[in-house]
Amino acid sequence: MPKLDFDIITLGHGSGGILTNKLLEAGVFDLLSNPLLDTHHDGALLNLTGRVAFTTDSYVISPVFFPGGNIGELAVNGTVNDLAMCGAVPKYLSLGFILEEGLTMAEFWDILVSIKGASERAGVQIVTGDTKVVERGKGDKIFINTSGIGELHPKADISVKNVRVGDKIVVSGNIATHGMAIMSVREGLEFETTLTSDTAPLNHAVLALLDEFGPAVHLLRDPTRGGVATVLNEIARDRNVGATRLGIDLKQAAIPVLDEVAGACELLGLDPLYVANEGVFLAIVAPEVADAFVQKLRTLEYGQSAAIIGEVVAEHPGQVVLTSRIGGRRVVNMLVGEQLPRIC
Amino acid sequence: MPKLDFDIITLGHGSGGILTNKLLEAGVFDLLSNPLLDTHHDGALLNLTGRVAFTTDSYVISPVFFPGGNIGELAVNGTVNDLAMCGAVPKYLSLGFILEEGLTMAEFWDILVSIKGASERAGVQIVTGDTKVVERGKGDKIFINTSGIGELHPKADISVKNVRVGDKIVVSGNIATHGMAIMSVREGLEFETTLTSDTAPLNHAVLALLDEFGPAVHLLRDPTRGGVATVLNEIARDRNVGATRLGIDLKQAAIPVLDEVAGACELLGLDPLYVANEGVFLAIVAPEVADAFVQKLRTLEYGQSAAIIGEVVAEHPGQVVLTSRIGGRRVVNMLVGEQLPRIC
Numbered sequence: 308m309p310k311l312d313f314d315i316i317t318l319g320h321g322s323g324g325i326l327t328n329k330l331l332e333a334g335v336f337d338l339l340s341n342p343l344l345d346t347h348h349d350g351a352l353l354n355l356t357g358r359v360a361f362t363t364d365s366y367v368i369s370p371v372f373f374p375g376g377n378i379g380e381l382a383v384n385g386t387v388n389d390l391a392m393c394g395a396v397p398k399y400l401s402l403g404f405i406l407e408e409g410l411t412m413a414e415f416w417d418i419l420v421s422i423k424g425a426s427e428r429a430g431v432q433i434v435t436g437d438t439k440v441v442e443r444g445k446g447d448k449i450f451i452n453t454s455g456i457g458e459l460h461p462k463a464d465i466s467v468k469n470v471r472v473g474d475k476i477v478v479s480g481n482i483a484t485h486g487m488a489i490m491s492v493r494e495g496l497e498f499e500t501t502l503t504s505d506t507a508p509l510n511h512a513v514l515a516l517l518d519e520f521g522p523a524v525h526l527l528r529d530p531t532r533g534g535v536a537t538v539l540n541e542i543a544r545d546r547n548v549g550a551t552r553l554g555i556d557l558k559q560a561a562i563p564v565l566d567e568v569a570g571a572c573e574l575l576g577l578d579p580l581y582v583a584n585e586g587v588f589l590a591i592v593a594p595e596v597a598d599a600f601v602q603k604l605r606t607l608e609y610g611q612s613a614a615i616i617g618e619v620v621a622e623h624p625g626q627v628v629l630t631s632r633i634g635g636r637r638v639v640n641m642l643v644g645e646q647l648p649r650i651c
Numbered sequence: 652m653p654k655l656d657f658d659i660i661t662l663g664h665g666s667g668g669i670l671t672n673k674l675l676e677a678g679v680f681d682l683l684s685n686p687l688l689d690t691h692h693d694g695a696l697l698n699l700t701g702r703v704a705f706t707t708d709s710y711v712i713s714p715v716f717f718p719g720g721n722i723g724e725l726a727v728n729g730t731v732n733d734l735a736m737c738g739a740v741p742k743y744l745s746l747g748f749i750l751e752e753g754l755t756m757a758e759f760w761d762i763l764v765s766i767k768g769a770s771e772r773a774g775v776q777i778v779t780g781d782t783k784v785v786e787r788g789k790g791d792k793i794f795i796n797t798s799g800i801g802e803l804h805p806k807a808d809i810s811v812k813n814v815r816v817g818d819k820i821v822v823s824g825n826i827a828t829h830g831m832a833i834m835s836v837r838e839g840l841e842f843e844t845t846l847t848s849d850t851a852p853l854n855h856a857v858l859a860l861l862d863e864f865g866p867a868v869h870l871l872r873d874p875t876r877g878g879v880a881t882v883l884n885e886i887a888r889d890r891n892v893g894a895t896r897l898g899i900d901l902k903q904a905a906i907p908v909l910d911e912v913a914g915a916c917e918l919l920g921l922d923p924l925y926v927a928n929e930g931v932f933l934a935i936v937a938p939e940v941a942d943a944f945v946q947k948l949r950t951l952e953y954g955q956s957a958a959i960i961g962e963v964v965a966e967h968p969g970q971v972v973l974t975s976r977i978g979g980r981r982v983v984n985m986l987v988g989e990q991l992p993r994i995c
Contacts, residue, residue, distance in 0.1 A: 324986025326988065353702070355699050355701075365749050367749060367783045389693040390693075435706050441711050442992065446789065446791070459696065465692075537667055
């Protein structure tokens with residue numbers, strides 16, 4: 308951390324004046340330096356060609372520092388992953404901070420360092436940003452918005468419209484890890500575990516898969532808030548219109564969950580299907596490539612536990628139906644209410 | 652407003668589950684509907700060609716509803732204007748909400764309606780979004796991030812590097828109006844006035860000026876937080892390196908300020924040069940086009956009070972120097988500390 312003449316963030320750091328400039332020049336600009344950010348204009352000028360994906364997410368996770376990461380890398384990885392889920396190669400991120408008066412500069416610096424590391428790992432550039440400060444008690448340490456731009460992969464054709472009966476549903480890794488890691492340190496819930504969040508950039512794996520399988524990858528989604536159950540319900544719902552209405556079958560025995568996560572879920576009476584993930588994606592792929600897709604994914608970073616967990620069916624259109632380990636079948640609905648606020 | 656079975660925003664509306672879907676489908680998606688947003692994917696797919704400007708801003712203004720507008724239209728206009736200041740034609744916006752539990756649906760709806768109206772007036776599409784909810788006391792009603800993408804105007808060549816000795820400094824309208832309108836309703840400061848914020852989209856005027864004057868427009872900046880004084884100081888500072896260091900001379904008598912704003916500033920002991928603007932831009936233009944530029948600007952929306960207020964000089968490099976109405980000269984520094992927090 309650079310030597311600064313202030314230890315905590317004050318309202319003045321959001322004024323746009325000398326203190327804002329001091330804050331940015333003392334740390335942010337140097338740390339995140341790249342030719343585009345260095346122009347210090349109101350926006351960045353990019354060269355883009357062809358089809359481009361654009362996405363945004365605000366991160367309000369609590370606590371800001373959690374086992375396995377902090378809000379900074381989460382904000383980079385989350386938006387990188389949203390772009391990857393569109394079939395795009397993430398290129399540029401914006402960074403909007405809403406800081407609460409009283410945040411220590413040491414904490415802010417740690418978050419900035421994580422942002423830098425995460426953007427390097429994902430291969431994206433932070434090209435433009437904004438910093439606001441709100442009074443104590445009008446925010447919660449730090450909220451971060453990242454918006455992102457990516458270039459569509461030339462072989463990508465990702466759309467819910469491409470989902471067909473017989474398609475296989477692949478999950479890229481163990482589910483529910485992020486949510487349970489956050490719960491383990493949440494006030495009033497603390498329980499002993501060595502679980503860490505799975506926050507990770509998924510774009511490199513997705514790129515390799517699109518290179519090899521191209522349009523046989525029909526849909527990609529990352530099951531963050533609301534978990535696997537909610538995302539699959541959204542897909543079933545969106546394919547519940549028009550001529551070819553579709554349902555989704557899941558096999559509980561095939562869904563990868565770490566023992567420790569399964570144990571913690573049981574302890575708290577939670578279904579891992581509803582718990583948030585950060586380093587996991589769902590892929591709906593053509594049946595003829597499904598096995599090869601999973602084999603390939605298992606060789607890639609963050610894909611070692613990949614598995615086929617279900618398929619798209621013509622029955623029960625609009626619904627997700629789970630076959631349990633002991634053979635029973637039940638409808639899996641979308642998450643009702645709030646399982647755990649501010650999980651991302 | 653559509654008929655809903657809830658009146659206030661709860662944490663569940665940020666869960667990603669049924670309540671989030673209800674909130675979005677009951678109102679947001681319908682109101683802001685366009686083909687790109689309607690895909691409901693993690694991101695939007697855009698067709699872009701050539702050079703593109705990308706910008707972000709978070710809006711935390713308090714109060715959320717103020718004379719002349721609300722945070723919704725401010726968030727659209729602000730990002731539209733940042734794109735225009737890059738010499739770009741704004742095209743697409745993202746919209747990230749951080750809602751405080753307890754915000755009424757009626758207030759949220761009013762803000763959404765303003766967002767719709769503002770994006771129509773500016774000619775931009777909201778193409779992707781995100782909604783988070785934080786507990787009561789961890790936010791302040793609503794924070795909004797808008798990020799934006801625009802296509803660079805083919806004739807634009809906007810850069811601080813293009814600023815030269817002799818260039819004229821043009822302001823597009825009366826300064827300090829937004830800041831004084833907000834102050835007039837700020838708790839502990841209330842004073843009687845009919846002032847309203849000048850929040851407005853400046854992109855149409857900028858487009859017309861770039862069409863006509865192209866690369867003779869050397870720099871564009873909107874003096875929001877920190878006001879005209881801070882932005883001109885940033886420009887002087889950025890041109891205070893290398894071989895051709897430059898200063899800025901301002902003529903107080905030429906700076907347009909509404910009488911009511913000047914009066915309110917005097918009452919509060921504030922210098923209008925430091926007060927925030929939302930519907931005003933500064934242009935630094937080649938001297939040979941300056942008069943024609945101002946004449947044209949005066950015929951355009953929001954440009955009726957445009958004036959040449961100063962020029963770029965070889966003297967006092969890095970400094971902004973004001974000649975007062977009575978002929979005195981003083982250095983105008985960047986805003987120190989915080990004049991009024993959360994002005995945008």
